[in-house]
Every structure is written in structure tokens, then in C-alpha cells.
Amino acid sequence: MKKLRVAELFAGVGGFRLGLENTNNNLFEITWANQWEPSTKAQHAFECYTHHFKTGIHSNEDIAEVTDEEMASTSADIVVGGFPCQDYSVARSLNGELGISGKKGVLFWEIARFIQNTYPKYLILENVDRLLKSPSKQRGRDFGVMLSTLNELGYDVEWRVINAAEYGNAQRRRRVFIFGYRRNMSYAESLTSFSDDDIIFKEGLYAKQFPVESKPNKNRINKTELSHDIVNVSDTFQFQFWNSGIMRDGQITTIDTTPIKETPVTLGEILEENYDKKYVITGDKLEKFKYLRGSKKIERVTPTGHKYYYTEGGMSETDALDLPGRTMLTSEGSVNRSTHIVKTNNEIRQLTPVEAERLNGFPDNWTDMLPERRRFFMMGNALVIPIITRIGNRIEEIEQEFEEDETQLELF
Structure with missing residues (x-):
């Protein structure tokens, strides 16, 4: 044909x-x-x-x-x-x-x-x-x-x-x-x-x-x-x-x-067994993630002096491994609320670039010729x-x- x-x-x-x-x-x-x-x-x-x-x-x-x-x-x-x-x-x-x-x-x-x-x-x-x-x-x-x-x-x-x-x-x-x-x-x-x-x-x-x-x-x-x-x-x-x-x-x-x-593929199913320890989160960085993912009620003031409260609901400290992953954004991999955080082998870590590719169904290391930050960005933009x-x-x-x-x- x-x-x-x-x-x-x-x-x-x-x-x-x-x-x-x-x-x-x-x-x-x-x-x-x-x-x-x-x-x-x-x-x-x-x-x-x-x-x-x-x-x-x-x-x-x-x-x-x-x-x-x-x-x-x-x-x-x-x-x-x-x-x-x-x-x-x-x-x-x-x-x-x-x-x-x-x-x-x-x-x-x-x-x-x-x-x-x-x-x-x-x-x-x-x-x-x-x-x-x-x-x-x-x-x-x-x-x-x-x-x-x-x-x-x-x-x-x-x-x-x-x-x-x-x-x-x-x-x-x-x-x-x-x-x-x-x-x-x-x-x-x-x-x-x-x-x-x-x-x-x-x-x-x-x-x-x-x-x-x-x-x-x-x-x-x-x-x-x-x-x-x-x-x-x-x-x-x-x-x-x-x-x-x-x-x-x-x-x-x-x-x-x-x-x-x-029946979906779960986040746990796409994780790599062996991952670089640089993705493990500890210390101040871990505390920052906990704060970002936690609930908030922050008083703010407009330029005219009006006071109001910015509120944000809490989310779990790590992503559930028995569910599919959340929507990946172009900011994936950076320190922000939307970045995926998982707990494996008693370690809390971010996703690897390969795992980001798997979330979109790409072959492993499809973007490995790019700088790491751009690898995450590309997957946040991908279908x-x-x-x-x-x-x-x-x-x-x-x-x-x-x-x-x-x-x-x-x-x-």
C-alpha cells in the first residue's frame, strides 16, 4: 500500500x-x-x-x-x-x-x-x-x-x-x-x-x-x-x-x-533499579522540597497596601509508586513543587532523565546527547x-x- x-x-x-x-x-x-x-x-x-x-x-x-x-x-x-x-x-x-x-x-x-x-x-x-x-x-x-x-x-x-x-x-x-x-x-x-x-x-x-x-x-x-x-x-x-x-x-x-x-503503568514500574546517587535528596535540599510540597498560608501585601493570604494545599512528601506519574512540566528536575520525588531503597530522590523519558514512552537515553537540564525540559514539552x-x-x-x-x- x-x-x-x-x-x-x-x-x-x-x-x-x-x-x-x-x-x-x-x-x-x-x-x-x-x-x-x-x-x-x-x-x-x-x-x-x-x-x-x-x-x-x-x-x-x-x-x-x-x-x-x-x-x-x-x-x-x-x-x-x-x-x-x-x-x-x-x-x-x-x-x-x-x-x-x-x-x-x-x-x-x-x-x-x-x-x-x-x-x-x-x-x-x-x-x-x-x-x-x-x-x-x-x-x-x-x-x-x-x-x-x-x-x-x-x-x-x-x-x-x-x-x-x-x-x-x-x-x-x-x-x-x-x-x-x-x-x-x-x-x-x-x-x-x-x-x-x-x-x-x-x-x-x-x-x-x-x-x-x-x-x-x-x-x-x-x-x-x-x-x-x-x-x-x-x-x-x-x-x-x-x-x-x-x-x-x-x-x-x-x-x-x-x-x-x-490499567495504567505505574510510576514504580518505570523506575531504574540502578541510579546515580546524585539524584538522592538530603539535608537542606530535602527540607526545601518538604516546604514546597507542604500546605501554606502566607500573608502578602499588594503595592497599594492591601493585605491578603496566599494559600496552597499540601501534597505528599513523595509521589505514590502504585499510581501513574503526575503531569511532568518543563521545570522537572529543578527544586520546585511540581518535580517528582520518589522513595526507593530507603532513599528520597528525584527522577533520572531516563525515567522522565519513560514517562512519555520514549526509548531510554533518547535525549542523552543534550545537557541534563534540557533533557528534563524536552520531556516536559513532549507528548x-x-x-x-x-x-x-x-x-x-x-x-x-x-x-x-x-x-x-x-x-x-
Whole structure:
């Protein structure tokens, strides 16, 4: 069967690529990847990516500087990427063109530009789950703008917030995964016989790969229709998105679904038996961690002289080994409240870089060519690889079931 050519945006250290290269039928071929970290001379993520992957074109430049011609030359069948969640408000300039506010908000528009230049069959995008609620003063606007954009580009979209630990993984990491497919494909046509509810609960990509209970949680179902004026969406759209949903031809259904949980890997299962003693915590450093993880009620004073109390609930001194790990942040490994602390062999210690990699499903020592602090940072930014593999496996099944004759597909 013909390979699916993949363009990987915001590639990081290669989590998307590893996930797709682990699928059952090895149908994905990453032919072009872009990774560029602004405001830093050292390009550590790109260094790691190019160390491991030797095929395909590797681009290390600002995605905004990549030309339309280079994008089009990738001939991508699928565009994938995890992109920063920032501000996605839209404005219309005096000449009628669209613009955005928010410095890093441009990154989604670069995805849209890539889609316009390649018109891929599929999209897989990943982001933090708060995307569905942002911004706080106009809940749901940012995601509404994205859906409106993809709708106008000719794509139907499914999304699901997935907690990796609920589907058998070692980390309690919640992310929203967005699956788009061209509306003129046979696959999209096959779904027209199903209701939105059927797709969310049984027939959609996420329902098949990440099963959920057959009834909404607390009867939470919302429906709406998007305006075809993206500026109007940006200015007025406000909507409660739940953790699962579908948009077809601008019609949105979103449902609060309950996952059918699988037995997770526990934190204790991914720990190394032999670890460097430099990760053991004692003395003043241990006391600092105890303070950071303890409950607090601290009096503070504003610049105007107003007094108030900052409070913080306590957490256990060490992380439970019989549960999956907590969400790993980019600050992992530093002295702060969110860093994982474990007790093994009667020693209290931090995680090792290898254990951080295992929490995301990476091979051991995947980042060992990088400075240690950056190894933790990269894993705090990474996704959980087996989630991508499951998504890829379903796309392979779709390809086998609905083998498209590309010459019969009209460009949108």
C-alpha cells in the first residue's frame, strides 16, 4: 500500500515521528520536519531530532520564514504537530485582510498556511486541554477560531481530551488531540450515515481507539453552528466545549464523555533499579522540597497596601509508586513543587532523565546527547508517544478501508 507522506511541524525531539513509526503497518513516512526554537542560539531539540532521524528533509528555521513553495514541495498527505497555545483573536485590517493578536498566536496560522499549500488528507494536532476554554474572558473563542479556519479550508474535525494514564500509560497527562480529514474523501462520506453522537461514542477515530461510556457525563451535550465569517467568530463566539466533539461542515456537537479506563503503568514500574546517587535528596535540599510540597498560608501585601493570604494545599512528601506519574512540566528536575520525588531503597530522590523519558514512552537515553537540564525540559514539552501510535493505527485502517484514487479527489 502507498505510504502516507508526513510533514511534521514543531517537531521537538521527535515524539510524533516515533509514534507514527511504531504503527502496525508502518504506513507513515516522515518526509519533511521543522523544528526551531526562538530566542536561543542552541537548538537542542533539533540536535536531538537530527541525531536520531536520517531520512527526510530537516528544517531548522522559523516556520514563518518557510516559503509557500517549500511547503508545497513536501506533497504532504498528513500534517502533524503540537503547537503552543496562545492568543488566537482575529482582526480585519483596513484593506480587508485578516490579522491576529498574540505573538505566538501566529503559529496556528502557519499550520493553516501549510494546509493551504499542501491540502493534506489528514491532520493530527495536539495542544494543552485549556485550549478548549481559552481565553478566560471569552470561553471557547480560540478553539472556535481554529475550527472555523479548518472548516473554511474544507476539513471536518474530531477532537478528544485524552488523559494518557486512563489508556494504559505511565503519566497522568491530559492533552487535546485534533483529527481533521478532508470533507471530499470517501471516509467523510461514509460517516454521513451516522449522527454526531454515534461518531463521538462509537464510530469516530477516537471512539474506536479510546473507548468511552455510552452516555454523556451529567447529560452534558452542547451544539452550535459556526459563522462563515472568521472575524465574527473571533469577536462574538463564546461556547462551552466538552472533552469530546465533532465539527462537520460548520455544525458542532460536543459531549462530556467518560473514558473506559485501562490499567495504567505505574510510576514504580518505570523506575531504574540502578541510579546515580546524585539524584538522592538530603539535608537542606530535602527540607526545601518538604516546604514546597507542604500546605501554606502566607500573608502578602499588594503595592497599594492591601493585605491578603496566599494559600496552597499540601501534597505528599513523595509521589505514590502504585499510581501513574503526575503531569511532568518543563521545570522537572529543578527544586520546585511540581518535580517528582520518589522513595526507593530507603532513599528520597528525584527522577533520572531516563525515567522522565519513560514517562512519555520514549526509548531510554533518547535525549542523552543534550545537557541534563534540557533533557528534563524536552520531556516536559513532549507528548506521550503511544497515544500517537493508536491514532496512527486507526488512520492506517481508514486508508485500507477507503483507498482513495487521488485523481478523483477535487481540490477544495
